[in-house]
Amino acid sequence: MKYSYVSHLYCPKCGNTYGTNGQHQLCTCGSPLLVDYDLEKLKKILAPAELKSRDSTLWRYHELLPVEDESNVVSLGEGMTPLIPLCEIEKDMGLGNLFMKDEGLIPTGTFKARGAAVGVSKAKEVGVKELAMPTNGNAGAAWGLYAARAGIESTIMMPNDAPKITRNEVALSGANLYVVNGLISDAGKIVGKAVKDYDLYDASTLKEPYRIEGKKTMGLEIAEQLNWQMPDVILYPTGGGVGLIGIYKALKELKTLGWVKGKLPRLAAVQSTGCAPIVKAWEEGRRESEFWQNSETLAFGINVPKALGDFLVLDAIDHTDGFAIAVDDESIIQEQTKVARMEGSFICPEGAAAFAAVRRLRENGWIGKDETVVSLNTGAGIKYPDIVQPTPKMLEKDDTIVK
């Protein structure tokens, strides 16, 4: 039995196809490439019940992942993050079945580890010796550390105001770390030139085809954790949108396999009012977004003014009767506090944005009270230590407390 049922790469724009054993980047037409599998063959030999006794990592879905030889798997135990019922917050929002998929419990503390684990493993398989990428921080941390584990050299470039903690992670990984006095788009230009000058593997978002496959596993896990019943709505904080594209791809593959039935969940892309290019495009009925000028939000991970895969995100929303919505920073902070106090979880601001959106969409009736809702917390709150500025009571040694 084969480890992977991957068949080929294809271009969602021009339809061109490619094999999976070369070092592929974008299609010759400039579009990101997607990965396809021989699902009809897989359907005959694998039943979902067989997964139950497999290891609790995303590699339990190895038939649906692109790595063809198991010895190339680079793993730190990532995946099968918990799907946590939120019994207090759901009451507070007037809902009956609200779950958080908690991507804080993963190496490097964010969902970026999924893309890095699968992307780096496949890079190793196709013989990559050195990769390069621009990053707003968390993706760089994940790729730097997984590349170190794979023995692949990496060059990682982040803007000066990327979270310091991610700078430290990249440095510790032994990557070549560069900090640019500019935006991620400036870092991207410098990486682009270095990729050409030195013939490096470009691991920028969607410029290699495999990180989507890693992020896809969030969708596979949600379906399995709900016992192959699909939820009604999935909300995802959307910067580059790769997670949403991946979840949509996963659910379609599961339908083809016959492991889930019925209507796909409605997918909601959540952005910040300070950077909402996809929301704007969706509201205006366009197929692609425009660069968002002077973007600003404390949810750094969704500060992406123009995503290469915007058209795929808009497709996913469209085909699932989904929604695109922006929330402001004040709502993000309020929701982060509520989730901590009522549910005991310190979520990241991007995750809090998604919960703020659940609340808004419940209020305006787009989410019904009996619907099953899954909201993604894309990372651990501790990766943003300064977002809370407590003013604790200060005591001297001999003090006593008065209640």
Add this chain to the structure above:
Amino acid sequence: MKYSYVSHLYCPKCGNTYGTNGQHQLCTCGSPLLVDYDLEKLKKILAPAELKSRDSTLWRYHELLPVEDESNVVSLGEGMTPLIPLCEIEKDMGLGNLFMKDEGLIPTGTFKARGAAVGVSKAKEVGVKELAMPTNGNAGAAWGLYAARAGIESTIMMPNDAPKITRNEVALSGANLYVVNGLISDAGKIVGKAVKDYDLYDASTLKEPYRIEGKKTMGLEIAEQLNWQMPDVILYPTGGGVGLIGIYKALKELKTLGWVKGKLPRLAAVQSTGCAPIVKAWEEGRRESEFWQNSETLAFGINVPKALGDFLVLDAIDHTDGFAIAVDDESIIQEQTKVARMEGSFICPEGAAAFAAVRRLRENGWIGKDETVVSLNTGAGIKYPDIVQPTPKMLEKDDTIVK
């Protein structure tokens, strides 16, 4: 079938016993209490193979945990952290089978979540409305957040130099946060008085009997993840030592159940040369440790000058032909860097201390080259963001890189 096979509490010093439905703290003789189970009955009705299809959290071992009614379980998906093979570091150390049990992948990012999940769940079961504790940071973060999830009020007191990130976690949980201009021992005194004055549940280390049970699950998981074969050596960074006591207790229970066979692993307690009371006591052949004056180490979590359960740690080392060893801060930093560069994992300084000890004990021959070794990384490196001080290359927008 019962959810828990807990039978009673007992005192390891004077032998007194207690039931499990009251709010118990220390024994009347002043010793911590331990939890016992009806293992003979459990042995007849549960086989380890049945665990395989259970949820991937520490609650898969619910028969061996003290919570008697499942509805009292307070969970954020904790447990079943990965046991990661370290193929590069093991070569570097001259070993063939080195694993890291990675406690970074758990709510709040440290193993303290295990004690808090089980401790808070049992506190809820016995009707606790408010708890109080002193903390060096990570335990307070875990107990504050789990208490919030349980709807239990909490008062948490930490020294001024506890990691800021943990202060933020406690504040966000809605706990009553106090910061003391002093040491954890000073915080402990103020908590002790508050516990009496206001009749609070004292959740200080080992002053309630149940957090050991949570930490015990590290031992259960190691055994299950190695397919019920025991390793030769387990190393544990030791501050209060509850994890080591718990692992030892777990392995003894598994032997009684007949789920593991043969000699118990040799347990090694790893401390810092700046705070090594247990190492000193062990070297001098004493049964208890003495307060370590002017303790100092960058591995904040093992800066515990005198542990209430020191005699239990020394017992565990003794009964398993174990070892106690101290490593210096420089070795800790070196090992942390090596693990990141060679294995792709950003471990915490306490975890790095344990790996530095593996290296030393291999060098001096106490660990043989063919032995199977498990070393605990007790938390995520990102909880200590300032431990790395990178000096990245700085670029302007129009720069190019030269390799």
